[in-house]
Structure formats: structure tokens, C-alpha cells
Amino acid sequence: MNWKVTVLVILSFLVSSCGIPATTSQGAVTAKSKMMQLTGTGSTFVDPLLSVIFSEYYQATSTEVNYQPISSGGGIGQIIAKTVNFGVTDVPFNHVEMVSAVQSGGPIEEMPITLGAEAIVYHLPQVSTPLQLDGQLITDIFLGKIHRWNNASIARLNPDVKLPNLPIRVIYRADASGTTYQFTDYLSHISPVWKSDVGVGKAVSWPVGIGGKGNAGVAMAVRSIPGAISYLEFSFAKSSHLQFSWIKNRSGKFVGPNFSSITAAANQSNIITPENFSIVNAPGRNSYPICAYSWVAFYRIQQSPIIKSELNQMLRWLVTKGQTYARQLGYVPLPKRIRQTDLSLLRGNWE
Amino acid sequence: MNKFRKHDSDRLFAGALLSFALILVLFIFVIISVLIERSWKSITTFGFSFLTGQTWNPLRHMYGSLPFLYGTLISSLIGLVLATVVGGGTAILLTQFNHLRFVKLATFLLDVLATIPSVVYGLWGLFVLVPWLRNTGEPFLKATLGFVPLFSGQVWGVGLLAAGLILGIMMLPTIISVVRKLMDQVPQELQDGAIALGATRTEKVRMVVLPYARVGILGAVFLSFGRALGETIAVTMVIGNSPTISSSLFQPGDSLASVLVTQFLEASTHLYLSSLYEIGLVLLIVAVLFHSVSKFLVWRVSERARIA
Numbered sequence: 001m002n003w004k005v006t007v008l009v010i011l012s013f014l015v016s017s018c019g020i021p022a023t024t025s026q027g028a029v030t031a032k033s034k035m036m037q038l039t040g041t042g043s044t045f046v047d048p049l050l051s052v053i054f055s056e057y058y059q060a061t062s063t064e065v066n067y068q069p070i071s072s073g074g075g076i077g078q079i080i081a082k083t084v085n086f087g088v089t090d091v092p093f094n095h096v097e098m099v100s101a102v103q104s105g106g107p108i109e110e111m112p113i114t115l116g117a118e119a120i121v122y123h124l125p126q127v128s129t130p131l132q133l134d135g136q137l138i139t140d141i142f143l144g145k146i147h148r149w150n151n152a153s154i155a156r157l158n159p160d161v162k163l164p165n166l167p168i169r170v171i172y173r174a175d176a177s178g179t180t181y182q183f184t185d186y187l188s189h190i191s192p193v194w195k196s197d198v199g200v201g202k203a204v205s206w207p208v209g210i211g212g213k214g215n216a217g218v219a220m221a222v223r224s225i226p227g228a229i230s231y232l233e234f235s236f237a238k239s240s241h242l243q244f245s246w247i248k249n250r251s252g253k254f255v256g257p258n259f260s261s262i263t264a265a266a267n268q269s270n271i272i273t274p275e276n277f278s279i280v281n282a283p284g285r286n287s288y289p290i291c292a293y294s295w296v297a298f299y300r301i302q303q304s305p306i307i308k309s310e311l312n313q314m315l316r317w318l319v320t321k322g323q324t325y326a327r328q329l330g331y332v333p334l335p336k337r338i339r340q341t342d343l344s345l346l347r348g349n350w351e
Numbered sequence: 352m353n354k355f356r357k358h359d360s361d362r363l364f365a366g367a368l369l370s371f372a373l374i375l376v377l378f379i380f381v382i383i384s385v386l387i388e389r390s391w392k393s394i395t396t397f398g399f400s401f402l403t404g405q406t407w408n409p410l411r412h413m414y415g416s417l418p419f420l421y422g423t424l425i426s427s428l429i430g431l432v433l434a435t436v437v438g439g440g441t442a443i444l445l446t447q448f449n450h451l452r453f454v455k456l457a458t459f460l461l462d463v464l465a466t467i468p469s470v471v472y473g474l475w476g477l478f479v480l481v482p483w484l485r486n487t488g489e490p491f492l493k494a495t496l497g498f499v500p501l502f503s504g505q506v507w508g509v510g511l512l513a514a515g516l517i518l519g520i521m522m523l524p525t526i527i528s529v530v531r532k533l534m535d536q537v538p539q540e541l542q543d544g545a546i547a548l549g550a551t552r553t554e555k556v557r558m559v560v561l562p563y564a565r566v567g568i569l570g571a572v573f574l575s576f577g578r579a580l581g582e583t584i585a586v587t588m589v590i591g592n593s594p595t596i597s598s599s600l601f602q603p604g605d606s607l608a609s610v611l612v613t614q615f616l617e618a619s620t621h622l623y624l625s626s627l628y629e630i631g632l633v634l635l636i637v638a639v640l641f642h643s644v645s646k647f648l649v650w651r652v653s654e655r656a657r658i659a
Binding site: 076167205 | 406407408409410411477478481482485505506507508509510587591592593594603605612613614616617618619620623
């Protein structure tokens with residue numbers, strides 16, 4: 001082999017490996033027999049719920065739905081790359097993501113599929129009753145303005161709790177996440193200082209604290225560090241047996257995250273759109289203040305009519321029958337009005 | 352006829368071998384070109400300030416890699432110091448004072464240490480080392496050496512010190528086994544000569560064994576350092592994942608490899624992803640740079656030894 005050939009071989013490899021376009025497998029359908037398969041990817045938060053729903057769906061319709069929980073950002077990325085039939089994300093597409101998606105495959109439809117909340121979790125060995133916190137206090141803690149647990153402003157809200165003289169150790173999500181988005185969204189609703197200095201996003205520059213990777217990393221850090229405080233998806237906080245606080249809502253009442261307080265918060269907003277999706281700091285006496293929807297996203301225009309009708313049928317099942325599995329798994333079913341909006345979106349799209 | 356065929360098969364064999372070797376060359380080319388291509392947007396946007404920038408804020412589209420570079424180098428340096436002192440000492444014990452019954456056990460344990468996956472080191476670090484540092488180690492250092500900025504500030508447990516200690520422990524088996532082999536290669540005549548001249552064992556180590564093996568030891572140390580630079584999962588678990596630069600070893604930090612593993616999957620915007628690719632590129636360059644410097648140092652020392 002002479003050197004020219006060698007160079008040529010190397011070059012051709014380089015060219016082919018650099019320029020591979022994202023392969024389109026939008027028609028991820030197995031043509032054999034009548035067995036159908038839909039593929040989706042995205043949020044890890046909804047995975048326990050979706051795996052139950054999709055296994056029930058398979059029993060009912062023999063359509064297989066393959067869901068890969070990589071991350072919300074991953075869900076958005078895979079939709080833009082057109083490698084999946086649907087993506088699931090805890091935060092709807094932002095402007096930049098939407099533009100890329102539209103360039104890639106046309107307009108995107110997004111609709112809520114489940115409802116969740118965030119718990120403020122902490123690790124105080126001697127404290128058994130739930131702490132009572134308000135938004136301003138949480139903001140000050142995460143801004144690094146309050147350093148110790150026996151601070152007067154914490155004590156004022158918790159007169160019956162013997163607060164330990166421990167340093168407050170802030171834990172946050174080191175990876176970009178919808179959970180961080182919703183938490184910073186809440187803090188920005190409470191505090192103009194937070195809004196201007198830190199801002200709202202899936203990944204922000206934290207004034208104090210240390211990062212944990214994923215829900216599991218945060219939970220592990222909180223469990224192992226006395227004096228730690230962080231934010232976690234409620235169902236995850238519950239299953240990892242961490243202490244979580246009650247939070248003062250807009251009506252001045254302290255509310256813990258639970259089925260009815262999350263539903264109460266969601267019921268305050270009848271119209272939820274991908275542009276106007278925030279339901280944090282909701283009014284109402286019983287509303288829990290840090291709640292959010294998870295979203296499914298898919299292309300309005302589908303190349304394959306079979307995929308299109310299968311996807312439609314699956315999503316319709318997901319927001320109707322599927323919602324009955326939510327409660328037993330620690331999720332909150334969609335309020336009736338949201339379900340109706342979802343169904344009319346699906347109808348408008350396909351009929 | 353027979354000869355011709357033999358020649359032919361040689362050529363075939365050599366050609367096959369060449370193609371294997373080419374895969375390697377190709378691999379390096381592909382990795383570097385992909386890294387440069389993917390990080391191009393970040394390179395053109397930030398230029399040199401990517402290396403000097405201290406802010407990593409995806410929300411404000413500001414990406415500076417200095418905190419990660421700093422955390423990588425400092426934690427690796429702590430590990431290096433620990434591993435060189437402890438590892439070097441152990442190697443001397445195992446080779447020079449080898450009448451001790453302890454040697455066999457130590458050798459066995461070292462082999463065990465070398466086979467432990469890094470995630471296990473990370474878990475051990477998180478659940479044993481970090482709580483110990485938080486409750487005992489760091490408060491003690493703060494009480495005794497707290498006037499030095501290195502040992503001041505809030506005590507977390509996780510942080511640069513924890514990462515450095517874990518890295519040091521992880522480097523130990525490599526350093527010890529390489530240094531041991533090097534010391535075993537010191538000619539017996541030289542060692543016997545030293546003893547014959549009336550040197551104690553300690554003097555023999557100091558004046559004969561260490562000077563003879565120093566080039567190799569330097570090489571081993573640099574080799575371990577190179578490994579520490581890229582160590583990911585164990586560091587991620589104990590370094591604190593906070594992109595800040597602090598003079599105190601107690602404070603949380605972050606490393607190049609660690610930020611890649613924590614943030615890559617979720618990076619959504621083009622610039623964010625591109626900046627993470629550039630982090631990968633920086634890591635590659637640092638590793639290559641270090642490798643070259645160490646090669647050069649070893650070469651220079653061995654050259655000088657040859658002349659002398």
C-alpha cells in the first residue's frame with residue numbers, strides 16, 4: 001500500500017465520520033405482522049409513571065411503546081434530531097429549541113401529561129416535625145445570606161422547633177434539569193434579587209453550595225451531609241425518605257406537598273400553554289407553591305400515517321385512562337380541564 | 352516458486368498489520384477533528400478568554416473553563432504529593448527492607464487496590480472519607496493550620512482536598528508497583544558495594560538506589576499524574592461540583608472531566624454543548640502537554656545520566 005492510498009483512506013474516513021447526518025428513524029415501525037412500536041425519550045422524572053402506563057397500554061392494544069429516560073434536555077434534543085416519535089420534557093421548548101425543531105421537522109405540538117411538585121428537603125438529625133419556611137427565607141438560604149440553622153428568621157417561623165446550631169449547606173443539581181428550572185422559577189417569583197442576580201433556568205450559576213448529579217446525587221448528598229438543604233421532585237423525596245418542609249403559600253398558609261395541595265395549585269390555572277406554563281406560587285388557600293407540569297412533544301406533521309394515528313391513539317390513552325395509574329405511583333393526575341385541552345389538541349391535529 | 356509465495360504472504364501479513372496500526376492513527380485523527388469541529392462555535396465565540404474566564408453560567412451564556420482547569424490541576428497535585436510520598440516510601444520498604452514478613456501481605460493488598468473500580472473509590476470517598484474529613488480531619492486542620500488560606504473557610508467534607516486524597520489513594524498502586532520494579536533493577540553490585548563501603552541501609556537507599564532509579568520514578572509520577580487528570584467518576588462524587596476558584600482546599604470545586612460527565616447529557620443550546628466539547632479539547636491538550644513535558648524531563652534526566 002503506498003502512502004497516497006493511505007492518505008486517501010484516512011481522508012475518506014474523516015469526511016464520512018464528520019459529516020454523518022442524524023439518521024431519521026421517525027418511521028420506527030416494525031412492518032412485520034400487526035405489531036406496532038412507538039419510541040420516545042426524555043425526562044427521567046416521569047419514567048416510573050410512563051413505564052407502568054406503557055406496559056398497560058401494551059396489554060390493552062399490543063402497541064409497544066419504548067421509552068428511554070435520558071433527561072428532559074435529551075428529549076428535546078432527540079426530537080430536534082428526529083430520532084424518536086415523541087419526547088418528554090419537564091420544561092416546554094424555549095425559543096431557540098423551537099426554532100431548531102421547526103427547521104428540522106416543522107411545527108411542534110406540546111401538551112401536559114402529568115403534574116408534579118418540588119419538595120424542599122433537608123437533613124437535621126434532631127428535628128422531627130416538618131420545618132415551616134417561606135419563599136423569602138428559602139431565597140435567602142440559596143443566596144447564601146443565612147448561614148446557620150438557628151438563625152433568628154428561621155426560628156421565628158418555627159417557634160416550637162429546637163433548631164440546631166449547624167451550618168446550612170446548600171445542595172443543588174449539578175446537571176441541567178427541569179427541576180432546577182422550576183425551583184429557580186419559584187424563587188424568581190418571590191424575589192426580584194434572585195431574578196436579577198441568578199435568574200431562571202435549567203442550569204444557573206449558584207451563589208453558594210455544592211452540586212449533586214441527578215435526583216439521586218442530590219438525595220445522596222442531603223442524606224449524608226448534616227445541615228444540608230436542597231430541592232427534589234416530590235415523589236423522589238418521598239421515596240428516598242428525606243425530611244421535607246412546609247412552605248408558606250401566597251395566602252399566608254403553610255402547606256406541605258401532597259396530593260390535594262398540588263391539585264389545588266394546579267386548579268388555579270385553567271389555561272396552560274407551552275408559552276405560559278408556570279404554575280409556581282399559585283394563589284389559593286390550599287395551594288402548594290412549587291408545582292409544575294411535564295410535557296410531551298411531537299411533530300404536528302408526521303410522514304407516516306400509521307405512526308400518526310398510533311401516536312394519537314397512544315397519547316389520548318395517556319391523558320385519559322393512563323392518568324388513573326398516577327396516584328398509586330405518587331404522581332398527581334391531570335386536572336380535568338387540562339385533560340380536555342389535551343384531547344382537543346389531539347382532535348384538532350388528527351381529525 | 353516457493354520463495355515467491357513466501358514473499359507474498361509476508362506482504363499480506365505486513366499489510367494486515369499496517370491496517371491495524373492505521374486504525375489507531377485514524378482514531379486519534381477522528382477524535383481530535385471531531386472535538387475541534389464540535390467546539391468550533393465556542394472557540395470562535397470566546398477565543399482565548401475561554402481559558403481565562405472564571406464564570407461558568409449556562410443561563411447567561413458565559414463559559415469560562417478556568418475553575419475546571421484549576422480544580423483538575425489542584426486535586427491532581429494533592430493526589431500526586433500524597434501518592435509520591437506514601438507510594439515512594441512503601442516501595443522503598445518493600446524492596447530495601449524486604450526481610451519483613453509484611454511484604455507478601457502488602458503486595459497482595461496492593462494488587463487488590465489496583466483492581467478496585469474507580470466508582471467504588473468514589474463511594475468509599477463519599478461515605479467514609481468525606482464524613483471523616485467533615486467531622487474530624489478538616490476541623491483539626493482548621494484549628495491547627497487555619498491561619499494558612501489553604502486550610503480556612505467553611506468545612507464541607509467534599510471539596511478539593513477530598514478529591515485530591517481520593518486521587519492519591521487511586522494513584523498509589525501504580526506508583527508503588529512501578530517504583531518497586533525500578534528499584535529491583537538497581538544492580539546488586541552497586542548496592543553490595545555501598546554496603547561494603549560501610550553505608551547503612553538508609554544511606555544505601557539515599558545515595559545509590561534513589562539516584563539510580565530517579566528517572567524512572569519521575570516517569571512513574573508523571574504517568575500517575577496524567578491518569579489523575581482524566582479521572583472522572585470518583586472525583587465527581589467528592590469534589591462538590593461547584594465551578595468556583597477558592598484558595599482553600601476545603602471548598603468545593605469542579606474538574607474538567609467531572610463537568611463533562613455531569614453536564615453533557617442535559618446541555619441544550621448549541622453554545623453550551625460546544626463549550627463542553629471545548630472542555631474535552633482542553634482536557635486532551637492538558638493531558639498531551641503533560642505527557643510531552645514528562646517525556647522531555649525523563650529524556651533530559653536520562654541523557655544527563657548517560658553523559659555522566
